[in-house]
Amino acid sequence: MPPAPHSGLSLPAQVANELREAIIAGRLLPGTALAEVELAAAYSTSRNTLREALHQLSREGLASYVRNKGVEVRRLGVAEVRDLFKVRRTLELQALRSGAPLREEQAARMADAMDAAELAQGREDWRAFGTHSLRFHQCIVSLLASPLFDQFFANIAAQLRLAFAMAPDEERFQRPWVQRDRHLHALLGAEQPHEAAYAMANYLDDSERLLLELLSTRPSP
Structure with missing residues (x-):
């Protein structure tokens, strides 16, 4: 489903908000793979938009880039x-x-x-x-x-x-x-x-x- 509209936010920021809320709700757990193709389809958006949203989550400390695996929900130490x-x-x-x-x-x-x-x-x-x-x-x-x-x-x-x-x-x-x-x-x-x-x-x-x-x-x- 497409992200809920947030006034004044870009589409990547809206997708990032939805993913952040999914983390707070416990639907995305540490180590969960954040696959671009599946998430782009789930949010009815382009892979480029999804990639920007994942970059934002990474900057916020919610996602990590793992070599040879891609992006996953971050594990905290x-x-x-x-x-x-x-x-x-x-x-x-x-x-x-x-x-x-x-x-x-x-x-x-x-x-x-x-x-x-x-x-x-x-x-x-x-x-x-x-x-x-x-x-x-x-x-x-x-x-x-x-x-x-x-x-x-x-x-x-x-x-x-x-x-x-x-x-x-x-x-x-x-x-x-x-x-x-x-x-x-x-x-x-x-x-x-x-x-x-x-x-x-x-x-x-x-x-x-x-x-x-x-x-x-x-x-x-």
Whole structure:
């Protein structure tokens, strides 16, 4: 199917957006081949357009060119995961400390993400659970009211989704977070930004520690 239209974006950028969203949704996993012919047909576009979109994903750290194999969804290492959490601490903690009031539509989007995560948890669909949890954290960054930060964090969310997918026991990694997301949401709703930032700092420390622990047990590809 052709990419959904995005006002002001070139066709390669639109295709790149669709592929990035597929990564965030967990439909494209680390190591998945990104074959030009099949993807050009799937998105009803030319191979040149698709190639430009793949170049963009490569620049964003979401795709890699592998010798004698072509392009594939990127596999992240420990150093990249640590760097992603540095970015999360910078943006998410700043968003909470800003004290920006939680607008009704932001609160609704957060609640929708948490409800969807709990439904995925009930189905034991931990891949979907991780995607909805990331949607919740994208809402937190949106408190900064910066379209540029929102766009940047969409790329960070996609890379985090790849890191989550590489954990050999994704259930063990994902299970703790929905109640802690609920707690953050409650603190924001109660207009307690400093308490929310403190809870988020602990959250991110625990999340990074557990993810790195699980990645250390992953067999070599």
